[in-house]
Amino acid sequence: MLNINELETRWRKHKIKEYTPLAVIALITVLIGIFSIYVVSTQQVETQKEPSTLKADSKQEEEQKKEITQSSKALKKVTLAPSFKFISNIDNDIELDKKKEEKVKKKKYVEKTNTILIKRQSTQEDISYVIKRFKNNNDPALSLFIAKKYYELGEYDSSYNYALTTNQIDDSIDDSWLIFSKSLVKLNRKKEAIKVLKKYIKHSNSSQAKLLLRDIMSGKFR
Amino acid sequence: MKNSIYDASKNVFLDNIDVREYIQLDRVSTLYKSLKDSVRKPLKMILLYGKPGTGKSMLLSKLHHDLSSTQKVFIYSTPILDDSEFFKSLARDLFDVKYLGELNFTQLMLIVKSKLSKNYKVPLVLLDEAQLYSSEQMEKIRLLSDTRIVKFVITLHKTDKEDIIAKEHFQTRIWESIELKNSSKNELRIYIQKKLMKANCFDSANMFSKNRVNLIHKITKGNYRDTNKLLYTFFNIYSWYCYNDPSAIDSNIASSKIIEMSAIQTGLINA
Known part of the structure; x- marks a missing residue:
């Protein structure tokens, strides 16, 4: 006598038994696949990371070297020498502007004479010209240039003002904060300078700012 | 419905096993034809072997069915394991001798000799499940086949043991052996x-x-x-x-x- 219900149960058990090894093999294969994909992807990420980390390391090394050289220079000269590389660009801009103007003038001159007159302006005139341009375009590079020029000329009030203006436009320019702090020191506001530098270092972790702070605090920079 | x-x-x-339900398949038909051809040859014994369920009994039954109208053919579908009973069955079927009491191989051989004549036609005995016969019985069947007064077609299950039986008893005598496969x-x-x-x-x-x-x-x-x-x-x-x-x-x-x-x-x- 057939017992279909029991037979169906036995059949179901048989199918489970039959497919279990296949399911296990499939599961293992999938897991191996996922694992191998994961391994390959992590390896790729590591290989991609490696050069950048190397670069970062080399950058760090360079920065450390710079710090060492700068600190050694600072030890020798006591005062900081900010980079004025961008000035050449600004100068070029000024020259280009001048050339344009000269070109316009040239035509007039050509009619009169064939000689070109180059008029050398004084530093004060330069500054007033840059100020004029800064008022037009509000470029922080120009305001920084002005601040630096005023600092060089010993007009610390003006350099302070222009550095402050620069910081207000763009608060991430290292040189501007340095000129600002230096100007404060020169204006006998050493405590304020230290406070500003500390805040800035906390924000930017600038090595140059650190050096300057150390110099100010040690009294090397007055 | x-x-x-x-x-x-x-x-x-x-x-x-009903010969009317015999299904004609190419390979089986070829084997059956070859079995029929072997029966016509002057062979002492023909061995039909294969694993259980490959159709040996069906083929043997069909052979019996097909030949029974033209020649003397007897089929022993189940082995008769008692010697005396087996010989008495042979004496009755082959020579119409109804023997009362025990019949041994020597007495059977005497009956066989007494029945031989010029017009004697060798009958065919089909033994199914021959692996169930004892070695002694198989030896007597071999001796009987050697007299050429009876021709045997026997079927065996193909196992190691039965291969040995086949080797020992029939190796030199069987001129035809047919294997049935799944x-x-x-x-x-x-x-x-x-x-x-x-x-x-x-x-x-x-x-x-x-x-x-x-x-x-x-x-x-x-x-x-x-x-x-x-x-x-x-x-x-x-x-x-x-x-x-x-x-x-x-x-x-x-x-x-x-x-x-x-x-x-x-x-x-x-x-």
């Missing part, structure tokens, strides 16, 4: 379909696609007896569903689930 079809189909696969997938398909169509179960015959026959072949390894057993149970289960849960079955194609259930039921699948 369907119920009767499944019931009729079920009965087709009842495991009995069917191939194609043969099994033809076998199933022909068997069902012979019983006018055309719908059932159409249920067995190539895939389903392959599954059956995988389970039974092409063994005819196992296939019969499996399909008998298969139609029995189909019949049950037809009465109790008709929506669970598809009458157009044999359900692989029910084929497997049948295999579990018959022990062909161990579940």
Whole structure:
């Protein structure tokens, strides 16, 4: 006598038994696949990371070297020498502007004479010209240039003002904060300078700012 | 209506040896022809061997059926294990001698000699399941065949033990040995379909696609007896569903689930 219900149960058990090894093999294969994909992807990420980390390391090394050289220079000269590389660009801009103007003038001159007159302006005139341009375009590079020029000329009030203006436009320019702090020191506001530098270092972790702070605090920079 | 079809189909696969249900397959037909040719040759013995369920008994029955109208042929489907009874059966069938009391081999040989004449036609004795005879009996059968007064066709299951029997007793005497094997997938398909169509179960015959026959072949390894057993149970289960849960079955194609259930039921699948 057939017992279909029991037979169906036995059949179901048989199918489970039959497919279990296949399911296990499939599961293992999938897991191996996922694992191998994961391994390959992590390896790729590591290989991609490696050069950048190397670069970062080399950058760090360079920065450390710079710090060492700068600190050694600072030890020798006591005062900081900010980079004025961008000035050449600004100068070029000024020259280009001048050339344009000269070109316009040239035509007039050509009619009169064939000689070109180059008029050398004084530093004060330069500054007033840059100020004029800064008022037009509000470029922080120009305001920084002005601040630096005023600092060089010993007009610390003006350099302070222009550095402050620069910081207000763009608060991430290292040189501007340095000129600002230096100007404060020169204006006998050493405590304020230290406070500003500390805040800035906390924000930017600038090595140059650190050096300057150390110099100010040690009294090397007055 | 369907119920009767499944019931009729079920009965087709009842495991009995009926020559009317013999299914003509190319390979089996060739073997049968070769067996018939061997019988005509002046051989002492013919050995028909193969694994159980490969159709030896069916072939032997068919041979008996086909030759009985033209020559003296006797079939011993079940072995007579007692010596005296076996010899008495031979004396009765071959020489019409009804012997009362014990009959030993020597007495049988005396009967044989007394019955020999010029017009004597060598009778054919078909011994099925010969592996069940003892070694001593087999030795006496060999001696009897050596006299050329009787020709034996014997069937053996192919096992290591039976190979030894074959070697020991018949190696030098059997001039013809025919091996029967399990069917191939194609043969099994033809076998199933022909068997069902012979019983006018055309719908059932159409249920067995190539895939389903392959599954059956995988389970039974092409063994005819196992296939019969499996399909008998298969139609029995189909019949049950037809009465109790008709929506669970598809009458157009044999359900692989029910084929497997049948295999579990018959022990062909161990579940």
